[in-house]
Amino acid sequence: MQFQGQRQTYLQNYPDALDWIVLMDGDPAGRLCVNSADEHIAILDIELMPERRGQGIGTLLIRDVIAKAGSEAKSVRLSVARENVRAFRLYERLGFTTVSDGELYIEMEWEAK
Numbered sequence: 001m002q003f004q005g006q007r008q009t010y011l012q013n014y015p016d017a018l019d020w021i022v023l024m025d026g027d028p029a030g031r032l033c034v035n036s037a038d039e040h041i042a043i044l045d046i047e048l049m050p051e052r053r054g055q056g057i058g059t060l061l062i063r064d065v066i067a068k069a070g071s072e073a074k075s076v077r078l079s080v081a082r083e084n085v086r087a088f089r090l091y092e093r094l095g096f097t098t099v100s101d102g103e104l105y106i107e108m109e110w111e112a113k
Contacts, residue, residue, distance in 0.1 A: 017044060022061065024052060032061050040109075041069045043078040058087075062094055066110055076110040 016037040022030040030048035034041060043065060048057055069076045078096070080087050082104055091108050100107035 014042070014044060022048070022057065024057065029057060030061075032065075034065060036068070036072075036074070040075040040077050041065060041072075043076065046078075058090060059094070062091075066094065069110070070112045073112055075112065077107065078109075079105040079107050081105055 014035040014037070017033055017035040019033040020031065021028055022032055028049065029052040031045060032043070033045040034043055036042075043062070046058060046061060065076055076096070077099075078091065080091060082102075088106060088108075091110075094110065096108040096110045098106055099109045
């Protein structure tokens with residue numbers, strides 16, 4: 001039910017968003033949902049199966065989004081749950097900076113140089 005609610009929200013707010021299933025060796029490894037219809041690219045959701053975390057897959061996916069943004073002279077935006085310190089640190093290592101610090105989520109942005 002949570003997935004369906006999230007999907008419906010994305011369809012309403014981001015009708016042009018692309019939602020991919022990430023495969024590794026032909027097996028589902030996660031999900032990436034990206035909206036690039038605006039002046040920036042928004043990573044709406046990135047999730048990896050627990051057994052696929054820590055293998056560099058998330059880094060690779062985000063670097064691909066950053067490369068696309070750089071080629072289009074766009075920024076990349078995302079939000080990360082405050083308690084997800086591991087993801088926050090990954091985003092910082094990849095060049096994202098905090099633009100808004102909310103109670104539950106931290107909004108971050110990567111800008112083309």
